Amino acid sequence: MTLPRLSSDMGLRALLALCVAAYALLLSNIGCSSGAVCYRKTDCPTGTSCQSGQCVRTQALGDGGVAGSPSTDETAGSDGNASAGSDGTAGSEASAIAGSDGTAGGTE
Amino acid sequence: MQTVRKTAPLARLSVSVVTLGCAILLASPARAEGYLFDGNFGIGTGLEGGDTGSGKLGWRRARLHITTGIDLRDDESQADALGFRAFAEIEKRATLGGEARYERWISHNVGAYGGLIGVVTPETLFGGSVGADVVIPFGKRAGLFLEPSFSVLPVGSDLPSSGPLIWFLFSAGIKLGL
Numbered sequence: 001m002t003l004p005r006l007s008s009d010m011g012l013r014a015l016l017a018l019c020v021a022a023y024a025l026l027l028s029n030i031g032c033s034s035g036a037v038c039y040r041k042t043d044c045p046t047g048t049s050c051q052s053g054q055c056v057r058t059q060a061l062g063d064g065g066v067a068g069s070p071s072t073d074e075t076a077g078s079d080g081n082a083s084a085g086s087d088g089t090a091g092s093e094a095s096a097i098a099g100s101d102g103t104a105g106g107t108e
Numbered sequence: 109m110q111t112v113r114k115t116a117p118l119a120r121l122s123v124s125v126v127t128l129g130c131a132i133l134l135a136s137p138a139r140a141e142g143y144l145f146d147g148n149f150g151i152g153t154g155l156e157g158g159d160t161g162s163g164k165l166g167w168r169r170a171r172l173h174i175t176t177g178i179d180l181r182d183d184e185s186q187a188d189a190l191g192f193r194a195f196a197e198i199e200k201r202a203t204l205g206g207e208a209r210y211e212r213w214i215s216h217n218v219g220a221y222g223g224l225i226g227v228v229t230p231e232t233l234f235g236g237s238v239g240a241d242v243v244i245p246f247g248k249r250a251g252l253f254l255e256p257s258f259s260v261l262p263v264g265s266d267l268p269s270s271g272p273l274i275w276f277l278f279s280a281g282i283k284l285g286l
Binding site: 038039040044046050052053 | 156157158159160161162166168197200201203230231233242244254265266267268273278280
């Protein structure tokens with residue numbers, strides 16, 4: 001029984017296919033950091049910024065700067081009570097949000 | 109009879125002149141030095157390394173890249189080529205970038221390159237890139253290209269810290285002789 005001879009061209013293609021498969025395996029198994037860590041600003045959604053590997057709301061950072069209480073909580077900007085309490089410059093907006101939240105809070 | 113002998117050389121001369129004239133006027137102009145165009149379209153991903161601000165390099169899978177571009181090869185020196193690429197990263201916030209490279213082809217199907225690479229929108233990133241190309245031909249004008257590359261991007265507004273962004277990418281796609 002004789003084995004079929006492989007041409008050098010076929011050998012090269014087989015080698016490339018093996019390299020591709022190995023690379024795919026490497027990508028799927030390598031211990032990369034999770035997608036939650038940001039290395040680029042464009043890793044974060046619009047309106048947020050990458051700070052120390054975490055996406056931080058740009059608005060929340062601004063509020064924190066005014067109130068002196070840095071916040072990295074993504075819900076901080078939408079929380080009427082938190083905004084009203086820490087950001088004295090956004091009185092009209094905060095009171096509107098706080099009003100709706102206050103109603104909800106009163107019933108809880 | 110003598111008249112025929114006298115006119116025969118004149119006729120031959122006339123035919124020769126007319127033939128020569130036609131040959132000159134009908135011949136297409138000779139091509140001077142020009143470029144051969146190759147177009148390509150591919151997709152790629154790989155590893156992306158970066159600094160989160162802690163000074164430690166972290167790695168993860170790079171975003172999916174879609175790449176298209178052309179290679180210009182001098183028809184008198186086909187080992188040298190200039191390549192231009194446009195690419196888009198289509199995961200997370202999409203970005204758009206480009207690359208200009210000098211390519212040196214060792215054979216018709218194997219080459220290496222070095223060049224400048226950058227992302228231009230929505231944030232910017234700029235750096236250098238080196239890589240290799242292997243083309244598996246399908247017929248005379250088409251082929252499958254495989255392209256491992258290494259890029260370092262130390263400059264740009266997309267970087268949250270001073271550390272560079274590093275790409276180990278592997279792209280594959282179709283290459284067509286245009």
